[in-house]
Amino acid sequence: MMGASRHFGQIGDGRLGGWLLKQTDLSPTDLRGIFGANLRELAAREPSVAQLCRNIGINRTQFNRYLNGEAFPRPDVLYRICCHFDVDARVLLEPLGQVERQGKTDAAVLSVARYFGALGSMALEASVLPDGAYRLFRLSYFDDTALSCHMFTSRRDAAGVVRMRGYMSGEASLRLGLPKASADRRLLGVVFHQMNGFSFVLALRQIPLMFLGGFEPNYLGHPQFYSGSLISSHDVSSPTPILIERLEPTLAAMLAARHSIGVHPRETYSPLVQGYFNRCQTRSVVAT
Secondary structure (H helix, E strand, O other), rough: HHHHHHHHHHHHHHHHHHHHHOOOOOOOOHHHHHHHHHHHHHHHOEEEEEEEEHHHOHHHHHHHHOOOOOOOOOOOHHHHHHHHOOOOOHOOOHHHHHHHHHHHHOOOOOOOOHHHHHHOOOOOOOOOOOOOEEEEEOOOOOOEEEEEEEEEEEOOOOOOOOEEEOOOOHHHHHOOOOOHHHHHEEEEEEEEEEEOOOEEEEOOOOOOOOEEEEEEEOOOOOEEEEEEEEEEOOEEEEEEEHHHHHOOOHHHHHHHHHOOOOOHHHHOOOHHHHHHHHHHHHHHHHHO
């Protein structure tokens, strides 16, 4: 019952609201039809509908009205239905298969989140890694004399977890043979605290491509620069150096940064950025 109560609570936790904003074309009749179809599928898993009604405490005639899409259950009745079937209250609003798939996904994510949460590594103080806009520089995969520059934002959620959001540049996406649409180039990720800095997981929203990396603050004593490396899931054999720059929260800084996004010759960027990658390549040559 505790698990079902948690599911029921999600109808008001803000996550459903975003979905509803995208589904404003659904009429009350449509919603009753979705709920009726979901309830029929759930009831078909029971050995007896009559016993089901007794267990939930629903009049059989009223239950048939729900099945036929003629009525919505009261909140207390919906609660009992969700408790009995251990399902999300979205059975009222979304196709059952979609709700159950999302539930399995949420369970997997929660399992991973609990592990990291036990390490105390996901809630970062704003003084350590401020919210705001950042630029990420890395060597181009296709031209080691050029740098690929991407922009992302860092924001804390209500639990203090730092979430990364951004877009792979259109030019970089094109060179990798990926779709050009902005929705396909959207990057989402989270940041974790490590002993000497931070690690992150960043992935494209629609495409199975992931970036794993780490970075440390105060590159050469500059608090707005973070140095590190990342590895891409499409090329796991060779980590590439990265330099992250925290941008000033001004319109001028945002506009200037926007023009720098994409793949450009190394000399396009500041001496500090150039010097970082020059040193990284020198160390790589010496190591080999």
